[in-house]
Amino acid sequence: MTNLTSLISHLILKDSSKRMKILDLGSGLVNKKMEELLKKYRNSFNYTAVDMKTPYSIFSLETNDNIKSLEKVTTGDWITKINNSFRYFEDINVKAINETEFNEMFHLEFGKDAFEYCKENEFKEKYDIVIISNLLHFLDLKIAEELTSLCISMLNENGIIYICVFNSEQTSYKVRNPYSRLKFDSLKKGLQVIEEIYNAPLHHELLGKKISDYNSG
Numbered sequence: 001m002t003n004l005t006s007l008i009s010h011l012i013l014k015d016s017s018k019r020m021k022i023l024d025l026g027s028g029l030v031n032k033k034m035e036e037l038l039k040k041y042r043n044s045f046n047y048t049a050v051d052m053k054t055p056y057s058i059f060s061l062e063t064n065d066n067i068k069s070l071e072k073v074t075t076g077d078w079i080t081k082i083n084n085s086f087r088y089f090e091d092i093n094v095k096a097i098n099e100t101e102f103n104e105m106f107h108l109e110f111g112k113d114a115f116e117y118c119k120e121n122e123f124k125e126k127y128d129i130v131i132i133s134n135l136l137h138f139l140d141l142k143i144a145e146e147l148t149s150l151c152i153s154m155l156n157e158n159g160i161i162y163i164c165v166f167n168s169e170q171t172s173y174k175v176r177n178p179y180s181r182l183k184f185d186s187l188k189k190g191l192q193v194i195e196e197i198y199n200a201p202l203h204h205e206l207l208g209k210k211i212s213d214y215n216s217g
């Protein structure tokens, strides 16, 4: 689906005076779908990435061993310690951003469970876009449904959610909890569907908008 990125671009361009808030759950080393947007519109949004992996395990997947002490450093330090090897942020020229600016733009919540993050921030934060890409099939269905529901309630008015899960027809890829069409439908409570794609070779994808007055409770 190319629509997520074009929709985000559209929303950014529509109201450039506002900084969009984006939450990416199970982001890994920052969602690949976000890469172009991060480069292009770096002053137009705040991006919160949440992943249960520790910073060290995230970065060590892609980098060499000069980052052994990463778990102990703050996001600001990441700029200086890793900017030779941090692919995405290097691309958007992290060197040109000072620590305050970096911390305002990027909230990197690594070593954190997605559900816990949402529970803690349920009444504190609202987002314009929530991305749950290739995460839900690692969770039990009940938790996945609760997490999705929580995320929908954390959307701003006109906020959008993007969900991508492995479909159950794809048997060669081992995931804990792949999604049949019926199971996928159970995630849609509280959502007005903008676009959905079933039966892609690997994934089901969904782009949706919160039905007004929806609350997860």
Ligand SMILES: C[S@@+](CC[C@H](N)C(=O)[O-])C[C@H]1O[C@@H](n2cnc3c(N)ncnc32)[C@H](O)[C@@H]1O
Residues within 6 Å of the ligand: 025, 026, 027, 028, 029, 030, 031, 032, 050, 051, 052, 053, 112, 113, 114, 115, 132, 133, 134, 135, 138
């Ligand atoms: C397949 S990767 C997806 C990366 C990226 N979102 C994408 O679509 O390319 C799944 C990520 O989810 C993270 N993850 C798994 N369970 C999680 C949980 N309960 N809370 C937060 N992150 C989790 C893993 O550490 C991993 O980085």
